[in-house]
Amino acid sequence: MSSQHLAAVLPTPGCGKLEVVSRTTPSPGPHDVLIEVKAIAVNPIDLYQRGTADFYVSHSPAVIGSDIAGIVVSRGSAVGDNVPQEGKRVFAFCPTFYTEGLPDSGAFQKIAMVPSSNVGALPSKFSLTEGTLLPMAIGTTFGAWHTLELYRDTMFAPEDKQGMLVWGGASSIGSAAVQMAKLMGFTVYVTASDKHHEYIKTLGASKVFDYHSADVVEHIVQAAKDDSVAINHGYIAVRGVLEQCQAILKRARAPNTLAKLANCSPPRPGPYPTVEGVETRFMHPPEEPDNREKFFASIFNKWLPEKLESGEIVPSPKVTIVEGGLEGLNKALDMLTGASGEKFVVEV
């Protein structure tokens, strides 16, 4: 007899409410890893998928959700040694966006089946709840670097005087971008509410600016000038700030340089208004599936576990636990509107 597990399913695309039901546990395909899910983080994309009929959900019922941490139950026959063995603690990026809610591979359930490229070892110094903060934020930021043609071995020296603008540093993806830009040697200029400034500096920001200030653009441009740094790259983590980011890059880029801006939000691509000297693109990882798989494997199987172990990357921002297990996911999603420097996680 096949086994069953509990899942918070989306009965029909965009219906707005998850329902907890029992469903058949799959057997992993050759390249898959079956994970007993212990914690799930929610993301804005889950909210869009839950409530918007035509937003990347084509299964009824669907299981959505991207960010999990848990224990490896079993591995497919072709899964390599770079992926943790049975019984090990892992984080994983469920590909629900790409599979449009295919039930076996969504995060919102007790057992999820994830491509081995999207699974990584979680060092013991981090809790399983902290592990859920990583996959979407790190994967998205690497997608943005790919869009900006900044590759993994990018490494600027201080004398290169290269700046990165991260607008929305208190967000989940923005706080990952701050850490990753710092690792590449950028001087990182960040916007966030005042209450998050000290924390964001601990993640690697050089200077943090309150985005509520009417003069924020002027302050960032002046800071880069004072530091003799050129801001040729930018990362937009939140909605509605394209014009300000373009204005900063236009003025703070190096002379005769085309500055590049990766927009991660809103979730649908441009077209974007053009600004002299600034190219804006919607963030995207490699589009061809084999290339994307290699891209994610290099991040999740190798780069991220190593950086977590060394302490160069930490889960960010902070965890807020929402009670209720799978039943609590609807509430966790509701709480996303108005989130400030926190990621909502349910333990299952």
Ligand SMILES: NC(=O)c1ccc[n+]([C@@H]2O[C@H](COP(=O)([O-])OP(=O)(O)OC[C@H]3O[C@@H](n4cnc5c(N)ncnc54)[C@H](OP(=O)(O)O)[C@@H]3O)[C@@H](O)[C@H]2O)c1
């Ligand atoms: N393209 C993709 O693949 C992809 C992937 C993941 C996320 N996203 C998108 O990226 C966006 C962020 O997602 P997330 O999970 O990181 O969100 P989140 O953590 O929930 O973002 C909340 C934070 O946004 C900040 N914020 C809001 N408005 C701001 C503004 N005008 N300027 C600066 N900061 C502002 C707030 O900062 P304060 O607390 O400082 O006020 C708050 O801390 C969402 O729109 C999401 O859909 C896209």
